[in-house]
Amino acid sequence: MALLIIWETRTLLYNLSSSFVYRGIINSLLSSPKSFQTMVGPAMVTEKRVAATRLSKDELIAFIQSIILNEQQEEMGPFYVLDLGVVRSLLDAWTLNLPMVQPFYAVKCNPNPAFLKEMAALGTSFDCASRAEIQTILSLGVSPDRIVFANTCKPESHIKYAAKVGVNLATFDSKCELEKIKKWHPKCALLMRIQVPETSGAAFLFGSKFGALPEEIVPLLQSAQAAELNVVGVSFHIGSRAINYHAFEEAILAAKTTFETAAQLGLPKMHILNIGGGFTSGPKFTEAASAVKVALQKYFPNGPATGLKIMAEPGRFFANEPFTLATSILGKRIRNEIKEYWINDGMSGSMNYLKYDHDDVICTPLANYGSNDVMTCKGLKTSDSTVFGPTCDPEDTVLEGYPLPDLQVNDWLVFHNLGAYTSSRGNDFNGFKTSAIPTYLANFGCFGFFFVIPLSPRHIRSLLPGAFARPFRGKSTRWPCSSDCLSSRWGDFQGQSHFATSSSNGAKPSSPTFHSYMAPELVSPEGLGIKLNPSKLLHIFKFAEELSISKLYYVRKCCKNYEIIFKELVKILHRKAN
Numbered sequence: 001m002a003l004l005i006i007w008e009t010r011t012l013l014y015n016l017s018s019s020f021v022y023r024g025i026i027n028s029l030l031s032s033p034k035s036f037q038t039m040v041g042p043a044m045v046t047e048k049r050v051a052a053t054r055l056s057k058d059e060l061i062a063f064i065q066s067i068i069l070n071e072q073q074e075e076m077g078p079f080y081v082l083d084l085g086v087v088r089s090l091l092d093a094w095t096l097n098l099p100m101v102q103p104f105y106a107v108k109c110n111p112n113p114a115f116l117k118e119m120a121a122l123g124t125s126f127d128c129a130s131r132a133e134i135q136t137i138l139s140l141g142v143s144p145d146r147i148v149f150a151n152t153c154k155p156e157s158h159i160k161y162a163a164k165v166g167v168n169l170a171t172f173d174s175k176c177e178l179e180k181i182k183k184w185h186p187k188c189a190l191l192m193r194i195q196v197p198e199t200s201g202a203a204f205l206f207g208s209k210f211g212a213l214p215e216e217i218v219p220l221l222q223s224a225q226a227a228e229l230n231v232v233g234v235s236f237h238i239g240s241r242a243i244n245y246h247a248f249e250e251a252i253l254a255a256k257t258t259f260e261t262a263a264q265l266g267l268p269k270m271h272i273l274n275i276g277g278g279f280t281s282g283p284k285f286t287e288a289a290s291a292v293k294v295a296l297q298k299y300f301p302n303g304p305a306t307g308l309k310i311m312a313e314p315g316r317f318f319a320n321e322p323f324t325l326a327t328s329i330l331g332k333r334i335r336n337e338i339k340e341y342w343i344n345d346g347m348s349g350s351m352n353y354l355k356y357d358h359d360d361v362i363c364t365p366l367a368n369y370g371s372n373d374v375m376t377c378k379g380l381k382t383s384d385s386t387v388f389g390p391t392c393d394p395e396d397t398v399l400e401g402y403p404l405p406d407l408q409v410n411d412w413l414v415f416h417n418l419g420a421y422t423s424s425r426g427n428d429f430n431g432f433k434t435s436a437i438p439t440y441l442a443n444f445g446c447f448g449f450f451f452v453i454p455l456s457p458r459h460i461r462s463l464l465p466g467a468f469a470r471p472f473r474g475k476s477t478r479w480p481c482s483s484d485c486l487s488s489r490w491g492d493f494q495g496q497s498h499f500a501t502s503s504s505n506g507a508k509p510s511s512p513t514f515h516s517y518m519a520p521e522l523v524s525p526e527g528l529g530i531k532l533n534p535s536k537l538l539h540i541f542k543f544a545e546e547l548s549i550s551k552l553y554y555v556r557k558c559c560k561n562y563e564i565i566f567k568e569l570v571k572i573l574h575r576k577a578n
């Protein structure tokens with residue numbers, strides 16, 4: 001059996017150049033297999049062991065430059081970079097500011113599998129709106145009790161599916177929905193979605209479509225009571241990309257009133273308050289969090305003591321910042337002295353919401369001088385320019401009057417904070433496939449931590465030539481090596497229950513990161529979004545064979561030094577073997 005170690009080095013190598021450091025870490029890890037295992041285990045499952053450091057803007061640009069240079073393709077398509085360090089730091093911010101609120105990430109906002117896996121590994125729960133979203137989350141090994149089925153109108157077949165797989169918490173706001181649930185999933189715990197005053201100044205309001213009106217609340221509760229359905233709480237959404245957070249106070253008051261109405265009607269005591277989404281990351285978040293806390297204190301002062309559970313469904317808060325999109329310039333025209341550029345993603349793809357949703361567009365131009373040179377354009381003179389997307393739709397205009405330097409075909413435009421409602425809403429119009437945009441991961445581990453996957457020779461062969469060589473696709477939820485391929489061996493190797501299956505392990509809702517759970521998929525190379533280069537991989541395996549080592553430590557292709565590092569590893573292993 002070989003051992004595959006995948007080591008996040010890309011970012012590491014920007015900071016460190018001494019091979020001594022690598023040797024030091026490897027030696028200390030190998031000195032005792034036991035300590036090795038204990039280091040590997042917790043590092044993956046408790047976020048505290050993996051630092052929540054994010055790339056600086058310069059490091060991010062350097063990372064993107066290295067991808068452009070490493071790919072050496074004639075014409076590269078657009079690609080995303082997902083910085084998992086940002087995901088971890090956002091969850092830290094959430095836990096720090098709203099420790100009493102369990103986040104159920106709204107999957108629709110960005111269902112990138114690597115991102116979902118990181119969220120799952122960190123212990124968050126999920127808001128799913130369809131059978132397919134539930135399937136995606138369950139396929140990560142997440143237990144169904146970490147899912148809320150938060151679509152107020154669900155197809156009957158999806159309700160049946162939820163019942164079958166044990167998703168037992170769902171929202172409703174109509175009598176018709178209660179009837180369907182009574183028929184297909186009568187044991188389901190229900191949250192009544194209520195319409196709340198639309199005072200949040202949000203970019204997107206939900207009231208016209210979702211939530212029971214004040215006068216509908218009593219008849220709905222009575223219908224649920226008559227049908228012996230179990231209404232356990234209330235949910236609402238103040239609007240996506242809200243700016244006035246007093247809306248939380250009004251909404252939480254409306255929820256409290258609904259709790260009281262239910263009690264007066266003689267329904268069992270409600271005990272779940274779902275405050276929905278609407279959060280943005282950054283300085284506005286603390287403002288939103290304190291509005292929530294003030295309102296909770298005011299309207300549910302004895303909340304925790306009475307067993308009240310508080311949950312939220314943040315989407316944008318978690319998904320926006322971790323993703324950066326790199327696009328390249330396809331064409332150029334100068335008209336009335338205004339420079340116009342065409343790029344290879346646009347309004348039918350990742351930027352479909354840009355006009356309404358991303359008024360704060362941050363775009364970094366990169367000049368591509370070919371061979372070894374992708375340069376930032378810092379200090380160059382700019383002029384107001386237009387940027388078009390690639391399709392034949394005149395609406396496909398991404399930016400107007402945006403200051404850019406003089407750029408050429410094959411230069412790049414990098415769009416920051418582009419994860420929320422971007423790739424998930426893009427389509428394939430004109431044959432420009434949003435779903436085919438690859439995602440590169442940054443920061444999926446940190447200095448000194450390793451991802452270990454034991455592989456049999458058969459698995460190694462299956463790595464060649466191409467199974468893992470594909471980029472990790474944003475929308476794919478299938479990867480070539482499924483859980484059954486690795487799970488049993490993972491179990492053999494680990495032999496420890498905390499790494500095996502099952503999840504609802506009484507993790508404290510107050511601390512979403514305190515969740516010791518890891519599905520086998522989470523440690524597979526594709527699961528980690530790793531893109532392996534087949535020719536380099538062949539080279540490495542050949543090299544290992546020559547040395548007839550039985551354990552193979554793979555250092556991810558990352559930079560010019562990767563072979564040096566790999567040789568160091570092999571030397572140490574070789575010494576150990578003898």
Ligand SMILES: *Cc1c(COP(=O)(O)O)cnc(C)c1O
Pocket residue numbers: 106108109127150151237239240241276277278279313314315316317
């Ligand atoms: C879209 C949606 C969310 C996420 O909203 P954000 O504003 O992105 O946080 C949460 N809950 C429900 C029911 C939604 O439809």
